[in-house]
Amino acid sequence: MPKAKKRKAPITNNFIADPSSSKPQASRTLIRRFHVLLKKKTQLEQLLSEGADSKRPNPGLAEAKLSLNEVEHEIEELGGLEAYQRMSSIGQGNDRGGGSEKYLISWLKEIKVHEICQREKRRHLLLEVGALKPDNYRSCTSWIDATPMDLKSRHPDILEQDFLALDQSEHRARWDTISLSLVLNFVPEASDRGRMLRCAHNMLKDGGYLFLALPLPCVENSRYLTFEHLQLLMNSIGFNELKSRWKQGGKMVYYLYEKTSPVQTETDFSKKRVLRAGNRNNFVVLLRD
Template sequence: MVNKKKHTKLKSLSQGRPPTVKPARSISSKATRNVIRTYHTLDKERAKALAAGDDAKAVALAKQMELQGGIESYQRASLIGQTNERGGDSSKVLMEWLEPIVPALKQLSTEGKSLRMLEVGALSVANACSKSRLFDMARIDLNSQAEGITQQDFMERPLPHDEREKFDIISLSLVLNYVPDPAGRGQMLLRTLEFLTARQYPGQLGDLLPSLFLVLPAPCVTNSRYLDEDRLEAILKGLGFVNSRKKLSNKLVYYMWQLQRPTAKRTLAFKKEEIRSGKSRNNFAIVLR
């Protein structure tokens, strides 16, 4: 149902997603890039229409997305594209970064005290983190594609009651870029503070945890008018994170942000301000109010 109020605020990820329909039985890897690109473009245009109160345009765009297979078709393309468009299983990079503390993680697992990881936007239960069996995994996605993935919107996930329900690692791998508006991206980053534990870790565990694993398409940082690495770091630092690991590829940027001082009361705000000019730039931005 389309909200008919003007200046609609997207409070959750699900508000930015259209209804879904059953996808075709198969999709070739050759077609995945076009499916992913088209879906992102239409979804962003739909979010803009909703925000502007243009209900007719929003409905037309949602219908167009349905005709192309909806979110289920997009997710199937993403699964196929993990070898190309999505740069493979990004959690392999995370596991490489965690290598120094694997012995400690194994010991905790043996003692039945495995650390907890929340994977937002999970597409598979067989990625590197899951296969390691070192974590108590919680996987969520707006449209679950497999048993073991809970169908849930992170922005509507109930807040933890205590430290036992919080997480040592949160993975936002190619999730933040899917949020259709800059303020919504800021809200998602801010919300991770509610779910990351404030516990103290012994030994080397304390050098990396608790952490946010963040993966974005490289152009979001390298070719945006409104965001570069300095700006991204300033935003994360404003939330209490410090960058502990970073990797840049042609298609993706990977970050591990360690939460060092949870900020219950923030004083910093980040507006949508031009950092780089040029017609070839994209408009990806993160806003914190």
């Protein structure tokens, strides 16, 4: 009788990062691995869901269930979403350059938003999606009214909420600015990333602003996304780029967009299209109905 094939142990068993570690490499390793696992978990759950709806027998479902259990176990070993949040929070420390909110605040001041608010005696309504700290905008409370939100709140003042599950009619044209800092790249499905951007457009007031921060390789080294393609995609949703910041060899890219009317384009954003050859990552944003 042939021996049963031994399953490979999760590769993270060799380098599980200590969530309390503040080493940049440990943080990046944990975050990258968590992204891979979450995407695989979503794919397996979708496969099992489709299999359950089918009347045809599918011997691959048992294997998929086993794989899903292994993925969920590895996620648990890594500390789950809470560990990811801790690593990201460490990365926002002043010793690492501070959080991305400093760029948003600076840009809003450059376009005189603070002066407009003071003149009109009102505060700028900002929805901060993926907030790891409750007080990122405490220095601007005289003119910014920030609502921090995250999938799993780490503080009583952070609203625990899935952005994609927000009531669209309730939030339509409600916000002056929406911040998606290191959020879009954490969404497992490419079509949900597109849906997130469309939801943000719907929730912003006319002339409102979207702040988008991504790891630079998502745009600079993707097989399916380039700077030019991202610009066309954002224009098609109805976002006009006002500001951008990144540097060659850097880790992040930051954008500030203004909500406008969607621009018609001949580019099909509903399907993947290889834009660069070579050894690239697979990050992509898809727009589907």
